[in-house]
Each structure stands twice: as C-alpha cells, then as structure tokens.
Amino acid sequence: MLDVTSASEVGLPESPPVTRGKSHRGARRTAKRSRSERLRALGRQTLLAAVTFGVLALIWELLSNADPGFWPEIILSKPSEITPAFFEAITTRFVWENYWVTFQATILGFVLGAAAGFILGLMIALIPVFSEAFYPVVILFQSTPRVALAPVFIAWFGFGMSSKVALAATICFFPVLVNTITGLSHIDENAMLLMRSLKASRWQIFTHLRWFAALPTIFAGLKAALTFALIGVIVGELKATNEGAGFLIERGSFQLRMDDVFAYLGILALFGLLLYGIANAVERRVVFWQAGDAEHD
Amino acid sequence: MMTNGETSAVDLGTPPSGDPRRPAGAGLAYESIRKVFGKGADEFVALDDIDFSTTPGDFVSLVGPSGCGKSTLLKLTAGLLNPTAGSVLVGGKEINGPRTDIGLMLQTSTLFPWRNVVENISLPLDIRRDRSKNREARIHEVLELVGLTGFEYHYPRELSGGMQQRVALCRLLISDPDLMLLDEPFGALDEFTREHLNTELARICEHEHKTTLFVTHNVPESVFLSDVVVVMGAHPGRVLEIIEVDLPRPRLPKLRDSPEFSEICVRIRSILGLS
Ligand SMILES: Nc1ncnc2c1ncn2[C@@H]1O[C@H](COP(=O)(O)OP(=O)(O)O)[C@@H](O)[C@H]1O
Ligand SMILES: [Mg+2]
Numbered sequence: 001m002l003d004v005t006s007a008s009e010v011g012l013p014e015s016p017p018v019t020r021g022k023s024h025r026g027a028r029r030t031a032k033r034s035r036s037e038r039l040r041a042l043g044r045q046t047l048l049a050a051v052t053f054g055v056l057a058l059i060w061e062l063l064s065n066a067d068p069g070f071w072p073e074i075i076l077s078k079p080s081e082i083t084p085a086f087f088e089a090i091t092t093r094f095v096w097e098n099y100w101v102t103f104q105a106t107i108l109g110f111v112l113g114a115a116a117g118f119i120l121g122l123m124i125a126l127i128p129v130f131s132e133a134f135y136p137v138v139i140l141f142q143s144t145p146r147v148a149l150a151p152v153f154i155a156w157f158g159f160g161m162s163s164k165v166a167l168a169a170t171i172c173f174f175p176v177l178v179n180t181i182t183g184l185s186h187i188d189e190n191a192m193l194l195m196r197s198l199k200a201s202r203w204q205i206f207t208h209l210r211w212f213a214a215l216p217t218i219f220a221g222l223k224a225a226l227t228f229a230l231i232g233v234i235v236g237e238l239k240a241t242n243e244g245a246g247f248l249i250e251r252g253s254f255q256l257r258m259d260d261v262f263a264y265l266g267i268l269a270l271f272g273l274l275l276y277g278i279a280n281a282v283e284r285r286v287v288f289w290q291a292g293d294a295e296h297d
Numbered sequence: 298m299m300t301n302g303e304t305s306a307v308d309l310g311t312p313p314s315g316d317p318r319r320p321a322g323a324g325l326a327y328e329s330i331r332k333v334f335g336k337g338a339d340e341f342v343a344l345d346d347i348d349f350s351t352t353p354g355d356f357v358s359l360v361g362p363s364g365c366g367k368s369t370l371l372k373l374t375a376g377l378l379n380p381t382a383g384s385v386l387v388g389g390k391e392i393n394g395p396r397t398d399i400g401l402m403l404q405t406s407t408l409f410p411w412r413n414v415v416e417n418i419s420l421p422l423d424i425r426r427d428r429s430k431n432r433e434a435r436i437h438e439v440l441e442l443v444g445l446t447g448f449e450y451h452y453p454r455e456l457s458g459g460m461q462q463r464v465a466l467c468r469l470l471i472s473d474p475d476l477m478l479l480d481e482p483f484g485a486l487d488e489f490t491r492e493h494l495n496t497e498l499a500r501i502c503e504h505e506h507k508t509t510l511f512v513t514h515n516v517p518e519s520v521f522l523s524d525v526v527v528v529m530g531a532h533p534g535r536v537l538e539i540i541e542v543d544l545p546r547p548r549l550p551k552l553r554d555s556p557e558f559s560e561i562c563v564r565i566r567s568i569l570g571l572s
Contacts, residue, residue, distance in 0.1 A: 193372075198395070206422070208423065287305050
C-alpha cells in the first residue's frame, strides 16, 4: 500500500497545483472554444448551402422561362412547379406509405448486412484460419460493383420486399466487414506491451483495448453502410416493385410528371439526410472520445 | 462508482495496511545476458554479455546512445522478451514472463482515450479483477501523490502531455510494484516539464523506496535521479561502466547546479565519448 506524503510535507515547493489550476482552465477553455467554433461553422455552412440552393433554383427557374421551346418544360419541370408538388407529396398519405416501405427495407437491409459483415469481420480478425480462408474471397467480391447484382436478386427473390432487402444487405455487408477487420487488426504496439506487462488475457486485451480501439473505424463503416443501404433499396425499387420511393420516382418518370419526380427526389434527399443525422448522433454517443476529431474531417 | 475527490475518506495520517516499514523493493541481477534479433544473415546482436546486479531499493538508470539496447534490456526485465542466452533475476526469481510485481511505463502514455483519469488508473486493478473496497481511496492517494487531485473525471485529450504522463505514473503506482520499469517516461516532453517531473519522480521514489530501472539518453537526468548509472555502448549493446552516484537525498532541483553533480555528468559524458 501507498502512504501519502504531499509535496509540501517533504519540504518541496508545491508547484503541481499551480500547473493544475492553469492547465485545467486552459483545457476547458479550448474545449469550449472548439464547441462554439463548431456551431459557428455549422451555421455558416447551412447559410451558404441555403444561398447556393436558392441561387441554383433561381437560375433553373429563369432558364426554363427564357425560351420555352428550347427548354422543354415537360422534361425539366421548374422550381415554381416542383415546390407545390413537393408540398402536395408530403401531405399525401399514399406517398408516406411508400416512403415508409423504403424506410423499412433500408433498415432491414442495413441490419442484416451490417450484422453479417460485423460477425464475419470479427471472425476474420480474431481467428487466423478464417482470415486465410475468407479474406481473398472478400477482396474478390469487394471489387465487383454490387448494384450489378440487382437482376440476380430479382431472379432469386422475385418482386417485392425480399429482393431489395437482399440487395441493400449485400451492399451494406462490405464496408462493415472491411472496417471491422481493419479496425481490429490495427493494434497500438505500446498499448499491447502495456497490456502484456499487466498479464492481461487475450479476452481482456480484446474487451479492454482492441474493441474500443476498433470502434471508431467500425462506426465509419456502419455510417457508409447506412447510406449504401438506401441506395440498394432504391435501385431495387426502380428495377422491380410496385411500392416504395424508387417506385414513385420510376412511375412519375414514366408518366412524364417531372414536378412529382423532383418532389420525390427532394423528399428522398431529406430522408437520406435524416438517416445520416441519426447515424452521426449515435456515433457521437458511442465513440464519444472522438467527438471533437470527427467533426474536422 | 467513484465519489468526488473532496469527499473520499482517506486518512492521510496513518500508513495503510498496517505495514509502516515497507520492503525495499526487489534487487536486479543480469547473468551473462545476450540478445540476438533475427536469424542468419539478418542476425543482429542487440545486447552482449550484460552482467551486473543492483541492491534492492536502488534507482538504476540505463544511459547510452540510441540503439544501444536500453529498451531491449528493459523489456527483458519486464518479461516481454526472452534473452537468447543468460537470465534475468528480479528479487532472486528468474524472469520467464510478465509479473504482477513489476510495473511498466513507456515514453508514450498509452492512456486509453475512452477511459477517464480514474478509469485509466484502474486498468491494472480491472485486469487483476481487484474489487477491493479501498480501490477508490488508493486511486485518490496516487492522484494526490502526483498532484492530479481534481482531474479525476477528465479524459486524456483534455490533459497536457505532462499530465498524461503523471496519469501513466499513477497507473504504474496503483499496482504497488516492487520494481518500476520506466522507458524514457518524460522523453517526449519539453525540457521544463521534464525537469519538473524528474524532481517529482525523485520525491516519489525516495518516498516509496521501490527499485526503479529508468531508461534515458539524457545524462544529467540519469545522474539527478539515480543511485547507480549503467553507462551503455552500442554495436553490440553492452555495459561500458557502472557509476555509483553518491549525491545526498532528497534530490532537490538545486542539486543540478552543484559541482559534484557536474563532475559525475562530465565523467559519464567522457565514458560515452561525448567530451
Ligand atoms: N524486435 C526487434 N527486432 C529486430 N531488431 C530489434 C528489435 N527490437 C530492437 N531491435 C534493434 O535492437 C537495437 C536496440 O534497440 P533498443 O533496445 O530499442 O535501443 P534503445 O532503446 O537503446 O534506443 C536497435 O538497433 C533495434 O533496431
Ligand atoms: Mg528505446
């Protein structure tokens, strides 16, 4: 056991508390500054994005009015028509039902694909035999564009929910798999020495060190996968189904209702943004120690 | 959960665990150590014929140019590497793997960014599954010893480099090891912080009477801290000379200005071929 004698008792100048006070305030100041800086940057970004968006919409509107013969309205539509179409769409139950289907398929595909990728990634990273057996196959599949599998899945699973979920899951699978392997394979040598010197078991090294060290990388993979899942579902719906956001877009295009198509695309963009926002919020909670850094890149 | 530093009930007046006279740490003995890395044409002799021993409780420094095998000798002592020939004895027992009575601290703090100060210091206790009631109290004791009271719930990224190394030192002290192995613990810090922390380290080691093996390539630092300085040379890594430092304790900053101090530094520098 330690018995404690403080610096002053052994007759030394009590310098640490000075450093302590100073650095403490210093640390908090930097933390605060970076948070307000981050907020200000976010505000600026939002404002600039809104301005850019407005200007582009204005140019689009002016161009479509300039020479009706040259810019066939039926193909291009224009903001002044898309805006009411958008508000009509978001107040229509039928539209919501279709986006709800897309949402369900996205989440289901994401969960299935991410879980499979994560579990196989764990096995490849932790069990050497799996690494040798599977990694080359993974690399091979990774270089195949996954959307090209859409017709295959439609042939296998038919029209409807399962084929698009399968497509989304396949697309999700790889980023999660690869990032799980990468995250768990990168081990800080000095941290490892420390753990070994403490006589930590393999399991303790995993639960105390490797798992946490891998989390930021795994999360980056999950975030990419969530976006990919949406892409997979939409591609599936464009190809074959009679419901979902992709189906609405496909039908609108087919009927040459371009104002509707752009309105649906707008909703889809917001929908994607929402998913990404949720993923970010979850990430900031789980990988909390990286919160500051993640904002910068 | 931990309670606040202010309210923890540590009686600083009485020495804990009813053992006022602590053992003076473990003696070190190196018997004809040889360490070779690689095989065949790639063979590299990192250490050759290392043979010396030290008294329990001594502060021992390994000083020498980069690449002379200081870290290798430290890892052999930690049981993280096996010697090609010879044996290392700590407290009379041969090393054949990591031991819980030996603590290690490196140049990088290797604090876990997902653990706050208290949680980082608890790591060795977590690994040992030590759930004793006085865990908290002990953590607060070591925090007080290095002057970090008030930083219990800060995360590593909120601390300066010097403070991070203090936390790493706490993580070492919490195990109450008989032998502390320090590999350039303050090597990455600026000179001012380093000198300050060395003074602190001297105070803590005098107070704890633990055997300490300290790796550095800074001659004054080794003289300031040590009872014994092992001067090493490279190609192959070997011991050039062992210098006893008979300077008074406690070691206080003004010692660095004394002629006796400079004399020993000059002697070591000349052994190293620096002057
Ligand atoms: N694992 C290893 N494999 C091969 N060579 C090594 C290994 N570890 C250290 N060495 C070599 O041994 C020599 C001594 O290294 P080290 O003990 O780290 O020196 P120091 O700490 O004195 O700078 C260096 O030349 C280094 O390249
Ligand atoms: Mg070294």
